[in-house]
Amino acid sequence: xxxxxxxxxxxxxxxxxxxxxxxxxxxxxxxxxxxxxxxxxxxxxxxxxxxxxxxxxxxxxxxxxxxxxxxxxxxxxxxxxxxxxxxxxxxxxxxxxxxxxxxxxxxxxxxxxxxxxxxxxxxxxxxxxxxxxxxxxxxxxxxxxxxxxxxxxxxxxxxxxxxxxxxxxxxxxxxxxxxxxxxxxxxxxxxxxxxxxxxxxxxxxxxxxxxxxxxxxxxxxxxxxxxxxxxxxxxxxxxxxxxxxxxxxxxxxxxxxxxxxxxxxxxxxxxxxxxxxxxxxxxxxxxxxxxxxx
Amino acid sequence: xxxxxxxxxxxxxxxxxxxxxxxxxxxxxxxxxxxxxxxxxxxxxxxxxxxxxxxxxxxxxxxxxxxxxxxxxxxxxxxxxxxxxxxxxxxxxxxxxxxxxxxxxxxxxxxxxxxxxxxxxxxxxxxxxxxxxxxxxxxxxxxxxxxxxxxxxxxxxxxxxxxxxxxxxxxxxxxxxxxxxxxxxxxxxxxxxxxxxxxxxxxxxxxxxxxxxxxxxxxxxxxxxxxxxxxxxxxxxxx
Numbered sequence: 123x124x125x126x127x128x129x130x131x132x133x134x135x136x137x138x139x140x141x142x143x144x145x146x147x148x149x150x151x152x153x154x155x156x157x158x159x160x161x162x163x164x165x166x167x168x169x170x171x172x173x174x175x176x177x178x179x180x181x182x183x184x185x186x187x188x189x190x191x192x193x194x195x196x197x198x199x200x201x202x203x204x205x206x207x208x209x210x211x212x213x214x215x216x217x218x219x220x221x222x223x224x225x226x227x228x229x230x231x232x233x234x235x236x237x238x239x240x241x242x243x244x245x246x247x248x249x250x251x252x253x254x255x256x257x258x259x260x261x262x263x264x265x266x267x268x269x270x271x272x273x274x275x276x277x278x279x280x281x282x283x284x285x286x287x288x289x290x291x292x293x294x295x296x297x298x299x300x301x302x303x304x305x306x307x308x309x310x311x312x313x314x315x316x317x318x319x320x321x322x323x324x325x326x327x328x329x330x331x332x333x334x335x336x337x338x339x340x341x342x343x344x345x346x347x348x349x350x351x352x353x354x355x356x357x358x359x360x361x362x363x364x365x366x367x368x369x370x371x372x373x374x375x376x377x378x379x380x381x382x383x384x385x386x387x388x389x390x391x392x393x394x395x396x397x398x399x400x401x402x403x404x405x406x407x408x409x410x411x412x413x414x415x416x
Numbered sequence: 417x418x419x420x421x422x423x424x425x426x427x428x429x430x431x432x433x434x435x436x437x438x439x440x441x442x443x444x445x446x447x448x449x450x451x452x453x454x455x456x457x458x459x460x461x462x463x464x465x466x467x468x469x470x471x472x473x474x475x476x477x478x479x480x481x482x483x484x485x486x487x488x489x490x491x492x493x494x495x496x497x498x499x500x501x502x503x504x505x506x507x508x509x510x511x512x513x514x515x516x517x518x519x520x521x522x523x524x525x526x527x528x529x530x531x532x533x534x535x536x537x538x539x540x541x542x543x544x545x546x547x548x549x550x551x552x553x554x555x556x557x558x559x560x561x562x563x564x565x566x567x568x569x570x571x572x573x574x575x576x577x578x579x580x581x582x583x584x585x586x587x588x589x590x591x592x593x594x595x596x597x598x599x600x601x602x603x604x605x606x607x608x609x610x611x612x613x614x615x616x617x618x619x620x621x622x623x624x625x626x627x628x629x630x631x632x633x634x635x636x637x638x639x640x641x642x643x644x645x646x647x648x649x650x651x652x653x654x655x
Binding site for chain 2: 298305309
């Protein structure tokens with residue numbers, strides 16, 4: 123009985139943390155789908171979300187989730203701006219050019235945060251940090267529950283946007299066939315900017331959701347999260363939103379289960395090990411289809 | 417006597433990087449005409465199309481569409497001006513349904529406003545499309561995909577249609593079917609520029625044609641005359 127309870131406990135924790143990974147991965151996969159480049163600054167965008175929550179909490183005493191009001195629009199606008207200033211001018215250059223450019227953005231964000239806030243790890247303490255909801259004997263942390271709720275809302279909203287609006291349809295069209303999209307009259311450069319904005323917004327939202335759970339350390343946390351996001355999208359199957367959600371949930375689950383049943387010190391390693399195994403046996407990703415060309 | 421041309425290409429030189437592939441080429445398409453542009457592999461005909469639809473910029477010369485200079489406009493801007501392009505390889509959205517592909521054809525505001533009307537017209541021209549409406553475009557056969565590509569272009573309610581190698585990769589029966597559907601579209605009064613390697617088929621359906629060889633125009637005239645031309649017979653029709 124106690125074992126069942128702890129299994130359910132771990133399952134729910136894995137699912138909730140996996141949801142946040144999913145939110146990070148979805149942004150990365152959207153950007154990859156439309157721009158065909160891996161955004162190496164993605165984890166740093168998450169860290170920027172964490173610092174946004176931290177700053178507003180420190181100065182104005184805001185609850186971290188309240189700072190979503192700032193993080194959502196700011197993330198979108200900064201993403202659009204970054205794309206316009208850094209990535210749009212090199213859009214016709216070979217892929218490695220934009221890859222290196224995003225690596226540059228990552229270095230600048232990490233070091234700017236280091237310069238402003240110092241190298242010390244930051245987190246935000248909330249009064250409800252230790253509160254938990256009891257479902258029978260299974261206890262679900264309120265913070266995780268909020269993080270999971272935010273994730274579900276954001277990903278649900280994104281799904282509706284992509285599938286039920288003209289704008290979303292034009293994003294999917296651009297991801298599926300850029301030339302085809304251009305020929306029906308879609309301004310694919312503008313879509314590219316908007317998608318980078320959306321990706322950054324999702325990443326910063328994830329950062330806000332994570333700050334009561336994780337420490338943010340400039341230049342260190344970002345690359346780890348980029349790596350995780352990369353694992354999430356390749357695990358699921360590159361370039362598809364649904365696959366990234368599934369990949370995120372799987373990664374969260376593997377990490378939590380490994381930490382609970384093997385040894386908690388190697389938490390980050392389980393995900394990577396699992397990733398390696400999947401790549402060996404199913405290189406197109408768990409839920410990937412082989413790429414279809416028309 | 418030709419009516420006002422919808423498209424005029426005047427003395428363009430075209431190329432990539434430092435390589436010139438089309439030399440001093442001129443072409444006109446009048447309202448309601450179905451014009452062929454034919455030539456062998458590498459003759460430069462697709463390059464001409466790319467210049468017209470804004471994928472590349474002419475090195476020199478002029479392109480006028482609907483009475484306005486368009487050299488240097490981007491593809492999506494050409495779509496906005498009313499030029500629909502059925503590209504080589506069709507360039508559909510493979511994981512989206514046929515219906516969604518057609519809806520995207522009417523992405524621009526003016527076309528969107530009359531989307532239902534266009535959809536009905538397109539279904540009248542291609543009755544089979546309704547059967548596949550829910551299937552992902554990537555799962556259709558090559559011939560069906562070509563119909564979707566033409567239908568998607570028509571959803572724009574264009575002033576003119578240009579088509580790049582619609583018969584490429586299709587079986588002879590399907591080529592006939594596609595050509596017949598192009599003829600049907602042309603009979604609605606829409607001017608069409610049809611670029612093809614399949615010279616015989618193009619001369620059979622078009623009103624006039626231009627022949628490109630190594631980037632230079634070697635012949636042009638009414639398709640019926642070209643069909644009888646000894647040089648065409650020898651080089652392209654294998655007679």
